[in-house]
Amino acid sequence: MTTAPAGDALIALYPILATLTARTRQRLEARAQFLELPAGTTVFDERQACRGFPFVISGSIRVVKAAPNGRELPLYRVTPGETCIISSACLLGQAPYNARGVTEADTTLLVVPNEDFQALLGEQAFRDFVFQLFSERIADLMQLIEEVAFRKLDQRLAALLLGKGQRLHTTHQQLADELGSVREIVSRLLKGLAEQGLVALSREQIEILDPAGLRRLAGG
Amino acid sequence: MTTAPAGDALIALYPILATLTARTRQRLEARAQFLELPAGTTVFDERQACRGFPFVISGSIRVVKAAPNGRELPLYRVTPGETCIISSACLLGQAPYNARGVTEADTTLLVVPNEDFQALLGEQAFRDFVFQLFSERIADLMQLIEEVAFRKLDQRLAALLLGKGQRLHTTHQQLADELGSVREIVSRLLKGLAEQGLVALSREQIEILDPAGLRRLAGG
């Protein structure tokens, strides 16, 4: 049966589930829905009712705010072992989604129906787990608000380039998507960084020459 | 004693506290700190450790993100009966504050120390209460992200003007503060709205002439 291996993987990724009572776990395995989604699938979208709580077993979900004109601002990613704060919030508040979730890679999910999620919250350990992730995500969102409201794009770009190793393989378009901007601007800004000797550019590759300088730029 | 009347008011505003066990309540009353703060007091600030969980008894706290250059973006307000999501998140995640809270009017607070807040979370009803407010605030924050990232200022201004009655008494500066912008721009935009016949302007007063038109502008 499909849920058995999924169940094992689930507990490996979400060890907190091991603390559940046997009854809760059985119910969970019986009722949760196992999904295998190809990359690029829209898992949920704005204004849509929340049908369940997703546990990510493999792959990842990119959660974004979509602008009317088609541009997107990434909010966060949900990777295996994490939870989706927006799904939690929607389930808890009986409210529709206010963002979009798209699989970034082929992704396997275990989706727990609303009522079972509420039941899970009856277990102290699980509740604490969700609370904890809530609080981390809130901090991320605050950070994001700060960035979009106050930081200039070159600062955000500099910050984005940092902490991904000394040599990153990516296109300007991907960076633009990550910043919620457009390719031309990223090219322009990267050229600026290159002229300052902070990075070296080549096709689908950016080499970080001066991490300290980038950090200074990002922080100011 | 000072906490007795405060305790009554507290339960009137946060009825969920009435469901606590007698022991928890006693402990709470004994250890919580009663604060009377004049308008304009900074209750907490960025990077500061979170010392306790505030219950607002009267007045209100304006929670803002501060820009390096001194401008501020309002995130939300905490009014009597509500809770502060950032305080919760910081206590839960053992993280420092990532925003600033300032009293808008003279405000009375009951501040529950960290350990007692954790104890409160041991009570199911209280936990549910906090979860619920968490989820509402998340929705607000998502809305805010959408606005600052995608909406133009005239749209945000139009939205701000709506739903406050047909005649609002406020200064351009106050509106600018609410939008995280500056006075000149608000004046300019208001002039535009007036020219379109959407509002009529006079000193410290804005009359809404065409709510439907404003809504159309705000929504597009």
Added chain:
DNA sequence: CCGGCTCTGTAACCAAGGTTACAGACGCCC
């Protein structure tokens, strides 16, 4: 080797919003 694809570079132009710098208007208190 050629055709087509993706990725990058770049320039001209534009719109939004912010900054600077005043001037006048209104209200209030002495």
Added chain:
DNA sequence: GGGCGTCTGTAACCTTGGTTACAGAGCCGG
């Protein structure tokens, strides 16, 4: 009524970021 502080109007200018419109470069498969 005169002086002062707050509020508003407004114009000139600047920066940021986005849009449009190409051109060339690297790569790959047929």
